[in-house]
Amino acid sequence: MLEFAETTEILLTHPLVPAGPIPTTHDQDGFYPYESFCETSKRPILKKYRMVVIENEQIRVKVCPDLGGRVCSLFLKKGAVETLFFPHIIRPVRILPRQSFTGGGIELSFPISHSPVQIAPVLYEVTRDQERIYISCGERELRFGMNWTVEYSLGESDWFLTQRTVFFNSDCDAHPWMSWSNAGVHARPDTEFHFPEGPVLAHGRDVRTIDWKTEGPRHQSDVHRMTGFFWKRPDCCAFGVFTPSLGAGLYHVADPSQVPGIKLWSDGIGRDEAWVTQYTLNGEQCLEIQASPLVDQSVKDVLQPGQLRHHVEYWIPSKTARDIREISLPHPLMRALDEVPLFGWARSEDVRSWLSLASAHRSGNISQIPKAPELDSNRWAISGIADLGDALSWAALSTEGSERDRWLFQRGTWLAGRGEAGAALEILAQSSDDRARALSGRLWLVYKRDAQAAANCFRAIESDAIALHPQVVIERDKILAALGRETLDERGRWLNAVSALDDEWLAECRARLLNDCGDSQAAFNVLRNTRFQLVHQRYERTRLLRQIEAGLGLEPDVYPSWLGEDDLEEFGAYREHPEVC
Numbered sequence: 001m002l003e004f005a006e007t008t009e010i011l012l013t014h015p016l017v018p019a020g021p022i023p024t025t026h027d028q029d030g031f032y033p034y035e036s037f038c039e040t041s042k043r044p045i046l047k048k049y050r051m052v053v054i055e056n057e058q059i060r061v062k063v064c065p066d067l068g069g070r071v072c073s074l075f076l077k078k079g080a081v082e083t084l085f086f087p088h089i090i091r092p093v094r095i096l097p098r099q100s101f102t103g104g105g106i107e108l109s110f111p112i113s114h115s116p117v118q119i120a121p122v123l124y125e126v127t128r129d130q131e132r133i134y135i136s137c138g139e140r141e142l143r144f145g146m147n148w149t150v151e152y153s154l155g156e157s158d159w160f161l162t163q164r165t166v167f168f169n170s171d172c173d174a175h176p177w178m179s180w181s182n183a184g185v186h187a188r189p190d191t192e193f194h195f196p197e198g199p200v201l202a203h204g205r206d207v208r209t210i211d212w213k214t215e216g217p218r219h220q221s222d223v224h225r226m227t228g229f230f231w232k233r234p235d236c237c238a239f240g241v242f243t244p245s246l247g248a249g250l251y252h253v254a255d256p257s258q259v260p261g262i263k264l265w266s267d268g269i270g271r272d273e274a275w276v277t278q279y280t281l282n283g284e285q286c287l288e289i290q291a292s293p294l295v296d297q298s299v300k301d302v303l304q305p306g307q308l309r310h311h312v313e314y315w316i317p318s319k320t321a322r323d324i325r326e327i328s329l330p331h332p333l334m335r336a337l338d339e340v341p342l343f344g345w346a347r348s349e350d351v352r353s354w355l356s357l358a359s360a361h362r363s364g365n366i367s368q369i370p371k372a373p374e375l376d377s378n379r380w381a382i383s384g385i386a387d388l389g390d391a392l393s394w395a396a397l398s399t400e401g402s403e404r405d406r407w408l409f410q411r412g413t414w415l416a417g418r419g420e421a422g423a424a425l426e427i428l429a430q431s432s433d434d435r436a437r438a439l440s441g442r443l444w445l446v447y448k449r450d451a452q453a454a455a456n457c458f459r460a461i462e463s464d465a466i467a468l469h470p471q472v473v474i475e476r477d478k479i480l481a482a483l484g485r486e487t488l489d490e491r492g493r494w495l496n497a498v499s500a501l502d503d504e505w506l507a508e509c510r511a512r513l514l515n516d517c518g519d520s521q522a523a524f525n526v527l528r529n530t531r532f533q534l535v536h537q538r539y540e541r542t543r544l545l546r547q548i549e550a551g552l553g554l555e556p557d558v559y560p561s562w563l564g565e566d567d568l569e570e571f572g573a574y575r576e577h578p579e580v581c
Helices: 348-363 388-398 401-417 421-428 434-446 451-459 470-482 485-497 504-516 520-528 540-552
Strands: 003-013 016-018 037-040 045-055 059-064 070-076 105-108 123-128 132-140 147-155 161-168 175-177 181-186 192-194 199-203 207-211 227-231 238-243 248-254 261-266 286-292 301-303 308-318
Touching: 003 123, 003 132, 045 123, 045 132, 045 147, 059 132, 059 147, 070 308, 105 161, 181 238, 181 248, 238 286, 238 308, 248 286, 348 388, 388 401, 401 421, 401 434, 421 434, 434 451, 434 470, 451 470, 470 485, 470 504, 485 504, 504 520, 504 540, 520 540
Parallel strands: none
Antiparallel strands: 003 045, 016 037, 045 059, 059 070, 070 105, 105 181, 123 132, 132 147, 147 161, 161 308, 175 301, 181 286, 192 238, 199 207, 199 227, 227 261, 238 248, 248 308, 261 286
């Protein structure tokens, strides 16, 4: 018996607040051309999600194309055991690449970890042959224009879920990528870790190598802070976890020549449980078991022009603890690789204007040029459309006034997003769009290391709405601070102009200004009295607090969790652009 069904479910969903109108290129907390977010609403709304279910007599699998192709359920029918953690609420939190992570289920990431579309819809299709039934999810991603597909399949007698992943670069340039398959499972104190022996890179307050057999934790209760573990030379290729109190376990196995990466991530018990609680409904804890064609998250690989690569891995649900050395590698009969679909652009709202412009350019018909996105639209020219540059230049030459300014802004933004910051600055300087001035300011600081030129760009902004947007105020303050004490009054005027806004990122700026003015106690009070949402692997507030503590003659707070920042060692190739202090 092989069956499938397509349904719709309503989930509680917390809306997100966009970071602002400045494009995410050269933003250390962004991933161009995707929009970033700065805040999650406190109260959820009701939202519909498409679900696709495939099942045989042993297991039932539910996949959500509207959550980036995430597997939401891997249900073992015999014993009625759910082996995945899924929080039944979409409550995104501040984790890269878009500051909109939500945990649970099985997430496939590409071209960075975590997926930039994990809370966005992707394309999908369900097909079957005489042997298997397949759910394929994927898209052409916006950053580089590469294709990715994750294919989940079941055979009639399978006791495992087969995952095949395909990446393809149709561009004429090579592009970097990272990918991890990330399964969220329930984490209870009695949850057992069943992982290979061998040297393991442990990423916690520092990064060190441990011997798993003698130093590795055996249960969730043995982990007392958030820690990631990466296996360097595992002595077997299977791994997983089992929770006796739930009678549920999940195991993974793959050919190590294809999928050598093995990772365990746990927030442990005690002090760091809030990092999981923030994306759940009832505080239930989750940990992650992960696999990758890469060995750890400090490096990326490169996909060459025209290159297609794929790998296969298997998820094994269980109602009993398994001996990982007795888990054999399955060899199901699967359809040919060239039958796996490569999808196009998934969300028409992201690409519609840009494809229309490219089409108009090819025809040479000026009357077909679409309207450029307005000031209140955070849609920026897609860097993954490689031939868009000439069309953007043509649109700017073919229009006048504010419309020309908007196209010049998009042309400069596209160039910056493609890594051509110098050329971007030349084009942005021709635009009177205030967003072009703000982006120019960031590029002058990050790319040229010229704070004076950056400040002049922000000083040229004409619109009060743009000038007083919190994102612009924050970026301006960072630039003015780089110029030194001569700008203290100017910084104060801008922050006073938005003093009534209850914004945690503005509070951080106010504390920095007070400290720079010599009032360390007032700066400390601002930080201590602000309720910060948690943000992962960002350490601005902690560095600021260390300066304040030194000014007040205080002993450093070992772990100031109230700042909303973790205390992990900085590790991982998550950011495209370095931080400018």
